[in-house]
Amino acid sequence: MQANIKGSTMPVLELQLGPGESVITPHGELSWMSPNVTMTQTTSAAGGGGFMNSLKRVAGGGGLFMTQYQATNGPGLVAFASKVPGHIVPVDIHPQRSILVHRHGWLASTPGVNVSVALQQSIRSGLFGGDGFRLQRLEGQGRAWIELSGELTRYNLGPGQTMLVHPGHVGMFDQTVQFTMTTVPGIRNKIFGGDGFFLVALTGPGEICLQSMPLPNLAHALLPYIGAESGSAGAAGGVVGAMLRG
Template identity: 45%
Template structure:
C-alpha cells in the first residue's frame, strides 16, 4: 500500500491499495473512495474487544474497506485541525495513543484499551487515564490536535504533562497520574487537579491544541440560554 498525506493543517491521508488489501477505521472516518472499495461493518475481534474499544472512547464496531477486482483508493480525513502521522506497528514496536487518536490502519493492527495502573487516581485523571494500545502488524495512521512535539526519554527520565496534551507514547513508557501538590495550587493555579507523569525509556508525542481545551475556551463565549 502507498499513501499521501495532504491538506496541511486540515489533513487527509489518501491510501492507494492493491487488490485484496484491507483497511480498518472507526465509523465516519472515510472521506472518499473508489467505487471498487467494499465496506463491511464488524466487531473485529468479538464482543470483548468491541467493549474494550467502547471503554477507550471509540465505537463498538469498526468498518473494513477492501479493494476488490483491482487497485483501490480510499481517503481518511482528520476530525480536527492538526496532523496525521503514520506509524509502522510490529511486535516490540507497539504504541499507546489518546482515546481519539486512532484514524485508520491496515487490518493486521489490533486496538485494545490501555489502563493507567493506579486506578484510584486514574478515575479522576481525565483524558490521560484511558488510552488505546495499538499492537499487531501493519501501518496505522494517527490524528493529533494541533502540532506535535516529540521527546525521547532515557530509562528513568520523566516528563510532566498537563492532562490532554499527551498524544501518544511508546508502549515501553510508563504513565502515572498525580495530583497537583498543594491546596493553593489546586484551587487557584488554574492548571487543573492532575498531571500525567511519563517515565522512559521511549518516545513521547505531545499535542499543542487539545480539543478539550478548545471546547472549554469556546464554551465561555456561548450564551447561557
C-alpha cells in the first residue's frame, strides 16, 4: 500500500492498494476510487467485533458501521478528502504506541488498527467536557490517518509537565499522556471570560498535537453569515450574499 497526501489547505489522502489490500474508514468518507475497488459495510473491522466493542466505537464518535475498501483483480486507488481546512497526519500504531484522538479525527486505517472510546476519568469529564473531549482510542498494529483542523502545534511533554488546553483544541496525544478535566481559574473568568468553563489538563510524558480551528469555533464564526437574511436562497446563498455585502 502506498499513501500520498496531496494538497495543502484542503488535503486529500490517496491510497494505492495492491491486489487484496484493504483499508477501513468510518462510514461515508469516500471521495473517489477506481472501478476495481469493492466497498463492504462491516461492524467487525477495526476491533469492532461483538456488540460491546461496536458500542465503544460509537461512544467515541464513530459509527456502528464501517466501510472496508479492497482492491480486486489488480491494484486499485481510493481517495478521501478532508472536510475542513487542515491537515491529514499519518500515525504508526503498534503495541508500544497507541493514541487518543478527538471524536472526528479518525479518517482511515489499515485493518490491524482497533478503534474504541477512551474512557473518561470522571463523570464530570463525560458530562461537561464538551464535543471536543469525546475521544477515540486507536491501538493495535498498523497505520492510521488522522484529520485535524486548522494549523497544528506539537509539544513533547516531559514527565509531570502539564499543558492546559481548551477541549476543542485537543487534536491527538500519546496514550502515555494523562488527561483530566479542570475548571477555568477565577469566578470572573468562569462567568464573563467567554472561554467556556472547563479546560483539559494534559500531563506528560508524551507528545500532544493541538489543532488551531475546532469545528465548533468555525461554526460560531460562520453564524453571522447564515440566518434570516439567507431567505429562499438557502444557507449557502446567505453566506455568499453576506460576503458580497461586506
